[in-house]
Amino acid sequence: MAQEQKGRVLVGMSGGVDSAVCAYLLQQQGYDPTGVNCRFFNNDDAFIREKTCCSLEDAADARAVAYQLGIPFHVFNFTEDFRRSVIEPFVQSYVNGETPNPCIECNRHLKFDKLLRRAMELEFDFVATGHYARVSFDNGSGRYLLHKGADETKDQSYVLYCLTQQQLSHTLLPLGGMRKSEVREIAQSLGFVNAEKHESQDICFVPDGDYAGFIEKHLGKTFPNGPFVTKDGTVLGTHRGIIRYTVGQRRGLGLALPAPLYVCEKDLKNNRVVLCPNEELFTKTLTARDINLIALSSIDRPMRVKAKVRYKQSEQWATVEQTDDSHFRLVFDEGQRAIAKGQAVVLYDGDTVVGGGTIDAV
Numbered sequence: 001m002a003q004e005q006k007g008r009v010l011v012g013m014s015g016g017v018d019s020a021v022c023a024y025l026l027q028q029q030g031y032d033p034t035g036v037n038c039r040f041f042n043n044d045d046a047f048i049r050e051k052t053c054c055s056l057e058d059a060a061d062a063r064a065v066a067y068q069l070g071i072p073f074h075v076f077n078f079t080e081d082f083r084r085s086v087i088e089p090f091v092q093s094y095v096n097g098e099t100p101n102p103c104i105e106c107n108r109h110l111k112f113d114k115l116l117r118r119a120m121e122l123e124f125d126f127v128a129t130g131h132y133a134r135v136s137f138d139n140g141s142g143r144y145l146l147h148k149g150a151d152e153t154k155d156q157s158y159v160l161y162c163l164t165q166q167q168l169s170h171t172l173l174p175l176g177g178m179r180k181s182e183v184r185e186i187a188q189s190l191g192f193v194n195a196e197k198h199e200s201q202d203i204c205f206v207p208d209g210d211y212a213g214f215i216e217k218h219l220g221k222t223f224p225n226g227p228f229v230t231k232d233g234t235v236l237g238t239h240r241g242i243i244r245y246t247v248g249q250r251r252g253l254g255l256a257l258p259a260p261l262y263v264c265e266k267d268l269k270n271n272r273v274v275l276c277p278n279e280e281l282f283t284k285t286l287t288a289r290d291i292n293l294i295a296l297s298s299i300d301r302p303m304r305v306k307a308k309v310r311y312k313q314s315e316q317w318a319t320v321e322q323t324d325d326s327h328f329r330l331v332f333d334e335g336q337r338a339i340a341k342g343q344a345v346v347l348y349d350g351d352t353v354v355g356g357g358t359i360d361a362v
Contacts, residue, residue: 098342248338
């Protein structure tokens with residue numbers, strides 16, 4: 001007896017093992033998947049290297065898996081959208097002294113907005129990706145919820161905090177309940193071309209990690225040298241351009257110091273990089289802008305949560321208070337090290353994402 005069809009799914013296939021197994025699992029679960037590789041770059045862009053997650057080789061791997069599964073496969077050209085919604089804000093954020101997370105903006109504007117809009121236009125029911133997180137529907141609140149992935153070492157709920165209720169209602173994340181080792185075993189058993197493929201650890205459009213070099217090339221200008229100073233204004237040496245440094249950085253300063261010092265502030269007005277001892281990097285309070293709440297529509301009173309200010313950090317106890325429609329204020333119980341403006345702060349209640357925002361001030 002034929003399995004009942006659960007709906008048409010547009011599967012984002014990057015060429016990696018996770019999205020390949022995602023497409024396979026959906027097919028096994030009775031969905032009707034179509035693979036799509038999103039093209040974010042032009043072939044002649046100088047910053048593309050072999051190790052990015054969006055190369056031509058990756059697109060070929062995605063196509064090969066789709067062919068093996070017997071599902072349709074397409075390539076969507078989102079190069080202009082990616083430049084406008086991801087690259088330009090990334091560059092501007094660095095110029096403004098922040099430390100951005102472009103993967104979150106890619107999810108916000110491309111994978112779960114532009115791609116979902118295209119899916120709806122083409123009469124698909126869902127979009128799906130290989131992210132390690134889970135979506136559920138809570139009958140009590142009538143809201144879709146986002147949860148951590150079962151494999152805490154791979155959990156990607158942090159980079160998905162920006163999803164709206166409408167987006168979550170059309171999102172499938174079949175890897176959310178699995179461990180990475182299980183996913184790899186499935187790919188190996190099926191003989192997928194990318195079964196042994198390593199993951200990219202770099203920002204896809206800056207694969208060599210030279211953010212400053214990319215920004216200067218993109219803008220067609222260089223950033224001037226200036227002084228390294230202590231908080232009292234003592235000059236310690238010369239920096240090589242303020243965009244080359246981020247809060248908490250110690251390595252690569254090029255200074256011979258009697259004791260370790262770290263970047264604690266970037267003084268854009270005076271083109272100074274301020275250094276301090278490690279113990280002065282800790283702070284308890286931050287504000288966040290452009291907030292998105294998932295588990296509830298608003299925070300109408302101070303709320304106890306766990307929160308983290310970077311992807312690899314473990315959550316820490318804090319109290320959050322929403323100050324207006326687009327901002328909240330968060331006070332940690334204990335000081336947190338090197339909180340950087342421009343990064344995301346994500347709030348949790350157990351394994352459920354309450355919401356998050358972009359760190360605006362510390």
